[in-house]
Amino acid sequence: MNSKLRILPLILGVSILSIGLAATSCKGKKKSEATKEKQEVVSADEQTMEQIKTAEKVFNALPTPLEVAQLIKEAGAKFDASLLNPVDNKSNYTTSKSMALNLGVYVCDLSFASMYDETSLLVNYMEAAEDMATGLGILDAIDENTIERLEQNINNRDVIMEIVSETFLNSQAYLEDDEQHAVAATIITGGFIEGLYISTNMVDMKNFRGNKLVGTIADQKMSVDDLIRLLETYTDNSAIQELIGQIRELKTEYDKVPRSSAPSSSSYNQKTNMTEITGAARSEIKQDTFLAIKAKVAEIRNNYVK
Amino acid sequence: MKQLIKILLVAAVVSLIAPVSATAQCKGFAKSLCKKELGAYLHDGNYHAAVLVEGEEAELYKTFYSDLEYRMAICGADGLPPVQFSVYDATGKELYSNKEGGLNSVWDFKLEASQQLKIVVKVTTFGTRDQFPASGCVAIMFGFKTK
Secondary structure, eight states: OOHHHHHHHHHHHHHHHHHHHHHHHSSSOOSOOTTTTGGGTSOHHHHHHHHHHHTOEEEEEOOOHHHHHHHHHHTTOOOOGGGSOOGGGGGGOOSHHHHHHHHHHHHHHHHHHHHTTOHHHHHHHHHHHHHHHHHTTOTTTSOHHHHHHHHHTTTOHHHHHHHHHHHHHHHHHHHHHTTOHHHHHHHHHHHHHHHHHHHHHHOOGGGOTTOHHHHHHHHHHHHHHHHHHHHHTTTTSHHHHHHHHHHHHHHHHHTTSOEEOOOOEEEEETTTTEEEEEOOOEEOOOHHHHHHHHHHHHHHHHTTOO | OHHHHHHHHHHHHHHHHIIIIIHHHHHHHIIIIIGGGGTTSEEOSOOEEEEEETTOEEEEEEEEOTTOEEEEEEEEOTTSOOEEEEEEOTTOOEEEETTTTTSOSEEEEEESSOEEEEEEEEEOOOOOTTSOOOEEEEEEEEEEOOO
């Protein structure tokens, strides 16, 4: 037998095995599971190309705490420090799950404080986030240098927000690189729910109709779907299993928010050097649905912020 | 067949070593190089990076909001062929492709209404049959303007 043909089954075997291993370890969800039945009848080449295809990566990106804080500020809501998780609570968080959720919470609170120039809160909240990160073994996300840099730039909003952004990026990157994807997803969930908690509590119910912030909260319907897809990737993790049940209950409430549909189109604006996307669907929310969402978010948050 | 063998060998080697070494390189690449592409836009803090082989695709789903002005930066590491990306709405309609801009790595945009977009990223190929397919980090980063 030709030597190339002799080694081909070995190459194919090693490749399929290793691609399979890589696909299970990467962050992205495997794209298709529906190839098993076909494999018995297709040729080796087709089979292997199919395996390569299944290794494609899919990411679900949630709005980050900074993005949510910016949206709330854009909506004109006023800052309320009483809505944040008090830093004194940090000693209550001793399990990996509670530390991961509250790392997301404290980074979210930090984002709000930085966006609203609440400089007196920044160092304490960064230290609370540092404690959670240290407890999780995320050593290079937040350290003494971060706190020092924060203190030195306490009145420089741009630098502060840059530091907060880096903190979140470092935590996520460390955990993703360390194959701790479920912990990274838990932090994202904590931050997302905290953003929803703060925003739903900032709505002035006397000015519900036409309230821009209400519209922003209604738009989170799509992000709740994104969050569920993200968590469904890690259902073998017990902490995620508990969380996903709660988030599905939130989705049940969000499913009552109708979205009108309209085709979208894009055009380039030469004045702003920016593509403008017009059209698409809009979410509209009734007052009772909003209150049900607000209550569900508070219920979820109260499970781990105490 | 020769090309297939090469693809398989590279994929095998890359996928075996990627979890331990290349992902760490991705973090540095995303933070030190790709983030710079966001310029004056504030990075949202998200981290999306993976090792891709030439010809490979990745998809990302994200909801974008009507009140913000965004910049998306999609960068491939040195040694990779250019990275192509296209953006689709929920109906599958293509809203943008960087083929329009000569495979540029950044795209600035804003939306009239919040919506979920799908971003499809594909590493193009060098088209050289005599060499192993290239592989390397691809990072996807988002920034928004603060006021």
